[in-house]
Amino acid sequence: xxxxxxxxxxxxxxxxxxxxxxxxxxxxxxxxxxxxxxxxxxxxxxxxxxxxxxxxxxxxxxxxxxxxxxxxxxxxxxxxxxxxxxxxxxxxxxxxxxxxxxxxxxxxxxxxxxxxxxxxxxxxxxxxxxxxxxxxxxxxxxxxxxxxxxxxxxxxxxxxxxxxxxxxxxxxxxxxxxxxxxxxxxxxxxxxxxxxxxxxxxxxxxxxxxxxxxxxxxxxxxxxxxxxxxxxxxxxxxxxxxxxxxxxxxxxxxxxxxxxxxxxxxxxxxxxxxxxxxxxxxxxxxxxxxxxxxxxxxxxxxxxxxxxxxxxxxxxxxxxxxxxxxxxxxxxxxxxxxxxxxxxxxxxxxxxxxxxxxxxxxxxxxxxxxxxxxxxxxxxxxxxxxxxxxxxxxxxxxxxxxxxxxxxxxxxxxxxxxxxxxxxxxxxxxxxxxxxxxxxxxxxxxxxxxxxxxxxxxxxxxxxxxxxxxxxxxxxxxxxxxxxxxxxxxxxxxx
Amino acid sequence: xxxxxxxxxxxxxxxxxxxxxxxxxxxxxxxxxxxxxxxxxxxxxxxxxxxxxxxxxxxxxxxxxxxxxxxxxxxxxxxxxxxxxxxxxxxxxxxxxxxxxxxxxxxxxxxx
Numbered sequence: 001x002x003x004x005x006x007x008x009x010x011x012x013x014x015x016x017x018x019x020x021x022x023x024x025x026x027x028x029x030x031x032x033x034x035x036x037x038x039x040x041x042x043x044x045x046x047x048x049x050x051x052x053x054x055x056x057x058x059x060x061x062x063x064x065x066x067x068x069x070x071x072x073x074x075x076x077x078x079x080x081x082x083x084x085x086x087x088x089x090x091x092x093x094x095x096x097x098x099x100x101x102x103x104x105x106x107x108x109x110x111x112x113x114x115x116x117x118x119x120x121x122x123x124x125x126x127x128x129x130x131x132x133x134x135x136x137x138x139x140x141x142x143x144x145x146x147x148x149x150x151x152x153x154x155x156x157x158x159x160x161x162x163x164x165x166x167x168x169x170x171x172x173x174x175x176x177x178x179x180x181x182x183x184x185x186x187x188x189x190x191x192x193x194x195x196x197x198x199x200x201x202x203x204x205x206x207x208x209x210x211x212x213x214x215x216x217x218x219x220x221x222x223x224x225x226x227x228x229x230x231x232x233x234x235x236x237x238x239x240x241x242x243x244x245x246x247x248x249x250x251x252x253x254x255x256x257x258x259x260x261x262x263x264x265x266x267x268x269x270x271x272x273x274x275x276x277x278x279x280x281x282x283x284x285x286x287x288x289x290x291x292x293x294x295x296x297x298x299x300x301x302x303x304x305x306x307x308x309x310x311x312x313x314x315x316x317x318x319x320x321x322x323x324x325x326x327x328x329x330x331x332x333x334x335x336x337x338x339x340x341x342x343x344x345x346x347x348x349x350x351x352x353x354x355x356x357x358x359x360x361x362x363x364x365x366x367x368x369x370x371x372x373x374x375x376x377x378x379x380x381x382x383x384x385x386x387x388x389x390x391x392x393x394x395x396x397x398x399x400x401x402x403x404x405x406x407x408x409x410x411x412x413x414x415x416x417x418x419x420x421x422x423x424x425x426x427x428x429x430x431x432x433x434x435x436x437x438x439x440x441x442x443x444x445x446x447x448x449x450x451x452x453x454x455x456x457x458x459x460x461x462x463x464x465x466x467x468x469x470x471x472x473x474x475x476x477x478x479x480x481x482x483x484x485x486x487x488x489x490x491x492x493x494x495x
Numbered sequence: 496x497x498x499x500x501x502x503x504x505x506x507x508x509x510x511x512x513x514x515x516x517x518x519x520x521x522x523x524x525x526x527x528x529x530x531x532x533x534x535x536x537x538x539x540x541x542x543x544x545x546x547x548x549x550x551x552x553x554x555x556x557x558x559x560x561x562x563x564x565x566x567x568x569x570x571x572x573x574x575x576x577x578x579x580x581x582x583x584x585x586x587x588x589x590x591x592x593x594x595x596x597x598x599x600x601x602x603x604x605x606x607x
Contacts, residue, residue, distance in 0.1 A: 131567055131570075134571075135570060135574070138574045138578075142577060142578065142581065145581060145585070146581070149585065149588075152588060152592070154592050154593060155603075157585070157588055157589040157592055157593070158589060158593065158601050158603060159603070160585065161520070161582075161585055161586065161589050161601070164581070164582060164585060165515075165523060165527065165582075168527055168578055168582070169515065169527065169530070171578075172527070172530050172531055172534050175531075175534045175535075175538065175571055176534050176537055178538070178567075179534065179537045179538040179541040179542075180541060182538070182541055182542055182563075182564070182567075183541030183542065183543075186542075188563065188567075232603070
């Protein structure tokens with residue numbers, strides 16, 4: 001019973017409400033939103049440290065209604081880490097947006113929507129109630145629809161309508177899945193659901209419900225074959241917003257898969273995990289990276305990479321062993337850092353050359369060497385070059401799939417790693433090496449102010465890679481907590 | 496009674512799916528609205544149609560109705576309302592800037 005659990009949700013939602021009133025006052029708005037973002041980060045870090053030092057799990061019963069009857073907020077190791085990391089990414093993207101976002105766009109409620117998005121992400125991670133998860137998903141998605149269309153160009157309007165319709169359809173399926181689950185178990189509290197499902201005699205309907213939920217989360221998380229909306233929808237938005245989405249939005253879908261598939265749907269592991277999820281993971285990786293190889297635009301390549309890396313994240317859930325799940329969690333956080341920083345770097349490239357088309361860029365290494373070498377760090381990290389963070393996640397996943405005799409998935413993972421390296425080198429050669437294609441005047445564009453918000457993310461990908469013994473050990477702890485659902489159930493229901 | 500409502504839900508779902516697959520923007524939004532109502536009915540029915548008394552503490556009825564689905568549906572209706580109004584505005588803006596509401600023409604050029 002600790003009230004700080006609700007702080008990472010409360011601060012952004014209040015900040016968002018306040019910022020609606022301040023939308024005309026440009027300077028105060030910026031000051032307030034910067035301050036609130038940092039406050040959210042501080043609160044989430046405090047919560048993470050608190051939970052880690054106090055037995056690894058903290059719950060808050062809202063309005064002191066005891067667990068299965070009232071709404072309960074649960075902060076276990078996975079959710080506090082997700083909250084801390086997403087708040088950090090939020091701060092980086094916000095400060096990047098200060099420097100790059102067009103003031104005209106900023107005036108159309110960018111700041112309030114940004115904070116409602118953070119509210120949704122943090123809330124979905126912290127809630128212990130499946131219907132509340134739906135509500136927080138909607139909070140997050142509705143602000144994302146509005147953010148993705150900010151600016152209102154023709155391209156954005158066209159693509160975001162499709163994005164909105166697809167996600168709304170998924171939300172309706174989510175609600176239908178909740179209805180089925182409520183019909184079977186008669187409760188909405190996730191711990192209570194897990195407990196009741198354990199004692200259920202008739203489990204015939206559960207795989208169907210599991211697959212309905214998987215379709216929903218796969219649609220939100222852009223897994224095969226439901227990823228087609230992602231590259232185009234993300235392409236149109238301003239880069240600070242794309243980076244925020246690439247780092248957070250799809251990850252929330254994957255977080256929900258991790259949560260429900262370790263806690264609730266663990267009856268038929270052979271079918272749902274070992275067959276369905278592994279199959280989807282393989283296709284997601286392969287087709288995502290093929291999209292990246294075939295495109296020739298910086299932003300598009302990076303958008304396709306989001307998809308293929310999500311495939312890697314899902315492998316570990318499919319294998320469902322402690323080491324594989326730890327690999328998944330490690331890769332999850334690695335990917336948030338790396339993908340956000342890469343997308344932000346592509347924004348810097350766009351600022352210098354005015355385009356993200358790789359045929360029209362080149363020679364940035366001569367005029368802006370710091371940008372080029374900094375870009376190389378996350379680029380090599382995402383391709384899995386040791387000692388950067390991507391290597392350890394991939395290593396654990398491939399090792400574990402070999403030990404579990406899933407040779408095909410191990411082969412696909414390594415092959416996709418090769419293609420990832422190829423497309424990253426394609427970016428590096430075409431954008432940074434070669435002849436200088438931008439004018440000398442463009443070459444003098446100052447970039448230090450926009451590089452500064454990205455530095456913490458680059459620093460973190462190096463840190464968790466070099467300090468892998470510590471960071472992987474922490475992922476291991478999270479995985480062990482996830483694989484023992486009784487910890488979660490007992491601390492929520494207080495038995 | 497349950498069977499009747501389940502058939503109704505099925506009809507609503509199929510009508511909604513048909514509308515979602517239409518080419519006009521407004522029909523797609525209509526399809527989403529129909530499906531959302533089908534889902535609300537599904538929640539109500541899955542919880543069990545109960546003819547007990549109102550779920551109040553002091554009322555000493557033998558069996559009371561489950562209050563949770565009502566709360567859930569109410570929340571879902573509010574969310575659906577917000578989504579619908581946003582979608583209608585978005586569709587209007589799309590129509591204004593593209594001068595068409597035909598999704599076939601909103602596919603996007605190949606050479607982007």
